[in-house]
Amino acid sequence: MAGKSGRTISNVPEKSWKKTVLSWEGMLVLLIILINIFCASISPSYQLANVLREMPKYLTEVFLMLPMAYILILGEIDISVGATVCLSATMTCMVCNKDMPFIVVVLTALLVGTICGFINGMILTRFTELPPMIVTLGTQIVFRGIAEIALGSGGSISLSNTDGFRMIAGKAGMIPYILFVVLIFAVIFTLVLSKTTFGRSVYAIGSNRLAAYYSGIHVQNIRLIIYTAMGFMAGLAALFLTSVLYGANTTTGNGFELDAIAMAVFGGISTAGGKGKLQGGIISAFIIICLRIGLGQINMNPQLILIILGALLILAVLLPNIGGEVKLKKKTVSAK
């Protein structure tokens, strides 16, 4: 790869084990070890089997974190995903209750999610001056509105036939299928972000959109693809969430977008764009899940758990800023 043009690229950072251990991701690995030891010491029921059994519900949010990380690296935000999950889950249940074959049900979940994401992407790429937060706030209300109309006055729908969903909620030995699916997607998203031109373009757009544009990157195409992928993953999350809840209601997916953002930010991904690694987001997602399971098992007040998670999040964004202030100044280019 190198040497093709006879040049050596000088700004590739030196890699050393010391640097790896001291990187944010290295810290997170250390933290997840500590958290697990901590949880195992406070709760006698914090065992592998129990943790894996409790995990599926929380894992649905990891699906959202993966594309959300891309969007954050772009320097943007999508707060409509919780509503997309709600709409997609609602439609999925409705189709399932029409006695369709299960493959159609699965496709519905993915398709509805993808369409929602595509709508976000279309609006944002056709009217590039609109702020993503406002647009996705609007679509959030629209998607949830459609879901609420579809749900009708009862506000909830339940599956009349749960066979297909029982299947995907199944386990291979002790490990729930959803964990495999999450890990597969985690690897795909990580490799695309760190190893491909597409991934590098995402960072370029996040660091300086105009410069990226003038260097020939198809900024709008990339944004459209990412928002559509966000919708697709929301559909996938809806599918698995339905397998946990056997239905959908007006509160389904409430706050998922913020949890996904929190996981990504805790993983060192900057909301200002252009910075962070998906590996960090994935590890931090598991840190948050383990902590929630562990603290839940000692029957800690749930509000206290939220406070702890909130405090950790603030600490997570504070630490690199204090440490990296000097480095940051050198790198700072205008964000927009």
Add this chain to the structure above:
Amino acid sequence: MKKKVLSVLLCVAMVGTLAVGCGSKDEGSDSKADAKTEDTQKDDAGDSGKKTYAIVTKAAGNPYNEKEAEGFQEVIEAEGGECIVKHPEAATADAQVSVIQSLISQGVDSIAIAANDENALQAALEEAMDAGIKVSCLDSKANADSRQTFVNQAGVTEIGQALMDAVLDITGGEGQWAILSATSQAANQNAWIDSMKEIMKDDKYSKLELVEVAYGDDEPQKSTDQTQALLSKYPDLKVICAPTTVGINAAAKVLQDEKSSVKLTGLGLPSEMAEYIGDDDAHSCPYMYLWNPIDVGRLGAYTSIALVDGTITGAAGDQFTAGDMGDYEVVEADDGGTEVILGAPFKFDPDNIGEWKDVY
């Protein structure tokens, strides 16, 4: 390339940690796991081990649920059991699923739950029952497949009838009225509303017009907004019926603050509603109903105990003694499951509110 290796290593490390971190504890708790899976063994050792009874509320900060949990805890502790009170982090079914999962991990003996959604808890509660945990509902039920029995604070028709008669009485027999409910999917709310609608078909109520069912989601602010919206939308409105403690409290404040001529009834907590209950125009609520949530919790506790010690299985016809509360029988419920009915709702009016407001 190194980066790829690194990321793979990170993932492996992460999963590895999970395995090691959790696995290391396995040996220590094996004895507990055995006791759970093999019921017979547990029975042999039953005298030594304290039974654990859990109650799951709808959300933290719901005073009604807190009173239930209080009654539940009091009975469980008096009977020598260990009580776990769990509040989900939000008033949603999702949040309750996490709580149930956590209780399964802890290996409790019974779960009594006030369900936030009738059907959404099925997967989690079935898993709990498969693990040998006795599942009952109180206050708000989960569907028949998700529970062994349900402690019903009052028969649905008894409540519907009491509320409809109150509306008929307060309106003077005719005029517009509205319902201010909690969330649109709360099972108990919907059952009462449906029952009121059913009762309203009777000729006696033909001059009453139900203009809207508004949903305040059991949030004070949203309930206040919904009340104000009702007042401005329907100038001829005579009565608001709020079968939820949060809703009635918010509505009472709005009506009394605005000196509105609209009157209020429904289901409310005496301590919160005392300042609004009165016969004159200065008070917004002539009278209201409720049962005693402490008693609901206590009956829930006796039901859990009876399920765990095998006195009842949750089948219709089973009988058990609920301490000083007397004898109860498990009966068929409308949804195909079974229930235990506490009794008819209790009326709070200006004469008795004084003594009840300090109780709960």
